[in-house]
Amino acid sequence: MSSDSSSTQGKVIKCKAAIAWSAKSPLKFEEIEVSPPEKGEVRIKNLFVALCHTDAYTLDGLDPEGVFPVILGHEASGIVESVGEGVTSIQPGDYVIPLYIPQCYKCEYCLNPKTNLCQAVRATQGQGLMPDKTVRYKCQGKDVYHFMGCSSFSEYSVVLEISLCKVDKDAPLEKVCLLGCGVSTGYGAVINTAKVEKGSRVAVFGLGAVGLAVIMGAKQVGASQIVAIDTNPEKFELARQFGATDVVNPKELKDPLQQYLVEKFDGGFDYTFECVGNVEVMRAALECAHKGWGVSVIVGVAASGQEIKTRPFQLVTGRTWKGTAFGGWKSRDSVPKLVQETKDGIMNLDLFISHKMQFEQINEAFDLLHAGKCVRIVLDITSSEK
Secondary structure, eight states: OOOOOTTTTTSOEEEEEEEBOSTTSOOEEEEEEEOOOOTTEEEEEEEEEEOOHHHHHHHTTOOTTOOSSBOOOOEEEEEEEEEOTTOOSOOTTOEEEEOSSOOOSOSHHHHOTTOOOOOTTHHHHTTTOOTTSOOSEEETTEEEBOSTTTOOSBSEEEEEGGGEEEEOTTSOHHHHGGGGTHHHHHHHIIIIIIOOOTTOEEEEEOOSHHHHHHHHHHHHHTOSEEEEEOSOGGGHHHHHHHTOSEEEOGGGOSSOHHHHHHHHTTTOBSEEEEOSOOHHHHHHHHHTBOTTTOEEEEOSOOOTTOOOOOOHHHHHTTOEEEEOSGGGOOHHHHHHHHHHHHHTTSSOGGGGEEEEEEGGGHHHHHHHHHTTOOSEEEEEGGGGGO
16 A cells, blocks of 8 residues: 655645435535645545444534534555654654544643543544644535544545654554454443453443443453443454453333343442443443442543533442543554554454445445444545545
């Protein structure tokens, strides 16, 4: 894989992108114009991209920050085509993974070891803009917005240097694209946020890619019991492949879920992880964490305006409620390490990839996502050139 930038550097590139012109409408392939990178920016040729529920969340019109028209996509891998003024950590030809949480190394969040939530460009990124409050994409003379600082549903995109991590040339790009969001989030929730110890008992609510990554992390650290919980029993076999020791289908229970879990599993769990984004499930996950020491981590993202609730006594009696974003990983420092774990066989990304499809099949892929018939779908963007 290579990107010959000698003929395109400093010039506008015309390429194909899947544009969301409005919410609740299929993506439409269009020819777009991608401007050269400005100061601190990098133009990349996207090679592989996976679909994430966050993309669907915006496409379905549920994101209060959603703006249109927009190029969605944020779980990708690619190769650097050209760099803007002042870019020093990356050069043309480098393999990279875009990061929706940047790492500037300068803001108070980056300097604090307790968080990974770099705020350097949060305000403009949330508006679909680059830091100078403009965009790098045009279609039919109209501005097209950025998405999560990545906009990976395009053959080329412009991303900030602080939102890219360089990876080794022997990294399997068709797999490590998954490390840009969901897998890293679930895995890091175990490693960084909860810091699950060997021998712990763990419950995981929701068996999508994020929940399965939690199971993978729990097995990796030596959890003695991993209970996988989902209303779709078709997901249980894969959960067991990842390391689940027990499975529970809430639809089969007569008692409230948290009551059943506390009674069935000796008072509850050392650690619970909510990977659904449902506030009632979040409450159940907290309330089946063990009295005195149980920790519950909110990983799933609830719909805008939703609020969590429980009786204060649940916390007074020793339970802890936590949350995580991108699994607590400081992005540019950590993702290359996760790539190495993939190469070393510690993380098996193959288990997450339920479908491999062509870029042109993106709407079909979203149909599978909405129907719950996939774990992760990886689209081959290079296929559009063939």
